[in-house]
Amino acid sequence: MKKLLVYLKDYKKECVLAPLFKMLEASFELFVPLVVAAIIDQGIGLSDQGYITKMVAVLVLLALIGLICSVTAQYFSAKAAVGFGTKLRHSLFEHLLGLSFTEVDTIGTSTMITRMTSDVNQAQNGVNMVLRLFLRSPFVVFGAMIMAFTIDVKSAMLFVGAIILLSFVVFGIMLLNIPMLKSVQQKLDGVLGSTRENLAGVRVIRAFCKEEEEVEAFAIKNEGLTKIQQKAGRISALMNPFTYVIINVAIVLLIWTGAIQVDHGVLSQGEVVALYNYMSQILVELIKLASLIITINKSVACGNRISEVFDIQSSMEEGLERIFGQATKAPVVEFKNVSLTYEGAGEASLTGIDFSVQRGQTIGIIGGTGSGKTSLIHMIPRFYDATSGEVLINGKNVKAYASDILRDKIGIVMQKAVLFKGDIESNIKWGKKDATHEELEAAIEIAQGSDVVASKGGLKGQIDQAGKNLSGGQRQRMSIARALVKKPEILILDDSTSALDFATDAKLRKAIKELEGSPTVFIVSQRASSIQYADQIIVLDDGKMVGKGTHTELLVNCEVYNEIYYSQFKREEA
Numbered sequence: 260m261k262k263l264l265v266y267l268k269d270y271k272k273e274c275v276l277a278p279l280f281k282m283l284e285a286s287f288e289l290f291v292p293l294v295v296a297a298i299i300d301q302g303i304g305l306s307d308q309g310y311i312t313k314m315v316a317v318l319v320l321l322a323l324i325g326l327i328c329s330v331t332a333q334y335f336s337a338k339a340a341v342g343f344g345t346k347l348r349h350s351l352f353e354h355l356l357g358l359s360f361t362e363v364d365t366i367g368t369s370t371m372i373t374r375m376t377s378d379v380n381q382a383q384n385g386v387n388m389v390l391r392l393f394l395r396s397p398f399v400v401f402g403a404m405i406m407a408f409t410i411d412v413k414s415a416m417l418f419v420g421a422i423i424l425l426s427f428v429v430f431g432i433m434l435l436n437i438p439m440l441k442s443v444q445q446k447l448d449g450v451l452g453s454t455r456e457n458l459a460g461v462r463v464i465r466a467f468c469k470e471e472e473e474v475e476a477f478a479i480k481n482e483g484l485t486k487i488q489q490k491a492g493r494i495s496a497l498m499n500p501f502t503y504v505i506i507n508v509a510i511v512l513l514i515w516t517g518a519i520q521v522d523h524g525v526l527s528q529g530e531v532v533a534l535y536n537y538m539s540q541i542l543v544e545l546i547k548l549a550s551l552i553i554t555i556n557k558s559v560a561c562g563n564r565i566s567e568v569f570d571i572q573s574s575m576e577e578g579l580e581r582i583f584g585q586a587t588k589a590p591v592v593e594f595k596n597v598s599l600t601y602e603g604a605g606e607a608s609l610t611g612i613d614f615s616v617q618r619g620q621t622i623g624i625i626g627g628t629g630s631g632k633t634s635l636i637h638m639i640p641r642f643y644d645a646t647s648g649e650v651l652i653n654g655k656n657v658k659a660y661a662s663d664i665l666r667d668k669i670g671i672v673m674q675k676a677v678l679f680k681g682d683i684e685s686n687i688k689w690g691k692k693d694a695t696h697e698e699l700e701a702a703i704e705i706a707q708g709s710d711v712v713a714s715k716g717g718l719k720g721q722i723d724q725a726g727k728n729l730s731g732g733q734r735q736r737m738s739i740a741r742a743l744v745k746k747p748e749i750l751i752l753d754d755s756t757s758a759l760d761f762a763t764d765a766k767l768r769k770a771i772k773e774l775e776g777s778p779t780v781f782i783v784s785q786r787a788s789s790i791q792y793a794d795q796i797i798v799l800d801d802g803k804m805v806g807k808g809t810h811t812e813l814l815v816n817c818e819v820y821n822e823i824y825y826s827q828f829k830r831e832e833a
């Protein structure tokens with residue numbers, strides 16, 4: 260949590276002024292009981308109307324100055340807290356985007372969202388409360404006790420006893436409560452995760468009539484959260500009754516001993532009322548202090564959760580090479596005995612992958628589901644690093660390249676076509692932000708997407724969140740256009756034509772083959788027809804490369820390829 264305080268460094272002035280004005284307000288508040296005592300003893304006691312009016316005016320003035328101080332403090336603390344929250348959120352977002360896929364997989368999306376939203380808000384709230392109350396409340400408690408001592412030492416001893424007892428209750432309850440605060444946020448992660456998954460998969464849930472089961476599963480998680488919140492709430496709820504009992508007993512004792520002292524002429528009535536007011540001030544401030552401490556603990560728990568994310572560093576060390584090295588004679592892409600085991604996964608997803616690709620070649624990658632096709636191509640733009648072996652691009656290990664250079668030269672169309680809310684143009688310009696109208700049109704045409712754009716009213720046609728208003732095939736073609744617009748040297752299509760009909764798929768492959776600059780193209784597909792004309796086909800089976808060669812070669816020497824091919828084409832057709 261301490262590390263997060265750097266986000267307050269631009270608000271040093273506010274961090275000093277907010278508590279200062281709060282203390283000023285508190286100082287004026289501490290004078291009020293003395294003025295009231297004077298009104299009682301001198302004004303009412305001596306029936307001095309003029310004195311009472313004067314003193315009431317003093318009370319109004321104290322209240323006004325207090326109000327101004329309080330509003331000023333509020334302004335500075337809010338400014339610092341909101342600024343802190345904004346910078347923290349921004350920095351956390353930047354950090355999360357900088358993490359590699361491995362860390363993103365490990366942390367999990369729902370907890371990232373809770374940390375970015377609820378945890379940051381809680382930390383911001385903590386900063387605001389601390390700036391306003393952290394000095395003010397102890398100041399009033401000790402100030403009121405000292406004022407009580409100036410009035411009557413014997414009565415003030417009662418204050419000391421009451422404060423010690425109250426502190427035990429307040430801090431005891433707080434200690435019980437703290438461990439629960441982290442659990443509350445964890446349970447919140449669970450509820451959020453479930454909500455997120457259900458909203459994302461709502462169509463599947465309906466298609467399988469799983470609404471009731473999902474509602475039940477959600478109810479269990481929600482109940483878990485409710486239970487821990489109730490438990491924490493019950494413990495906090497003990498605070499008020501306990502503190503009020505102690506304070507009221509102290510007040511009864513104070514009035515009782517005060518009355519005796521008044522009888523003996525040691526204390527005036529006004530002084531007893533002042534002592535009573537100080538006792539009330541202490542009660543109010545201790546309760547505020549307790550809730551402040553709970554807020555601080557919540558904020559620290561949330562702050563620590565945020566710090567945990569900041570502590571996670573990308574397991575991928577950034578390379579320094581900024582030249583892609585097209586001029587080299589080395590193969591464009593080369594896998595040397597590559598294996599990949601995902602973090603936390605027991606078994607390797609890929610083992611012993613060995614092949615090389617020459618510039619301008621088209622490589623087909625085929626294999627059953629889960630055979631490792633996506634894992635293989637994800638190592639080219641360095642979404643994941645090989646656990647052993649080497650992936651080389653233009654003769655250099657991918658790890659040597661700066662990731663922005665690497666990903667600028669590689670165009671990848673993911674298996675799941677993801678588009679963003681906005682118009683078609685802004686989506687395709689993700690590939691090249693300064694793309695001209697002609698470049699956009701050309702990329703769309705190669706991607707066989709001209710009819711999609713026309714049906715949406717042109718490049719300014721709107722795309723809904725996640726491209727919901729497009730069909731699967733339309734989304735795929737827009738994603739392909741997005742990858743093509745940057746004219747990549749290596750183009751990777753990860754099963755990204757699966758929703759296209761055979762004729763469109765064939766036209767697309769033909770257009771890609773004729774691309775200027777002859778990029779090297781990787782086509783991942785389950786369809787033999789999509790890859791059969793590739794210069795080289797890699798056949799995967801259960802994470803191993805079981806075949807490598809052209810279609811004709813593989814038909815002769817690769818059993819798995821034969822199985823796949825003849826399961827899609829009858830022998831006579833083939």
Ligand SMILES: Nc1ncnc2c1ncn2[C@@H]1O[C@H](COP(=O)(O)OP(=O)(O)OP(=O)(O)O)[C@@H](O)[C@H]1O
Pocket residue numbers: 364601602604608626627628629630631632633634635674
């Ligand atoms: N992020 C990940 N974390 C852990 N394991 C993963 C991850 N991604 C894939 N795997 C595992 O790696 C193996 C290969 O998965 P991959 O997605 O590469 O297969 P694929 O051939 O592309 O499958 P499909 O054709 O179904 O898309 C699978 O067993 C899968 O469970």
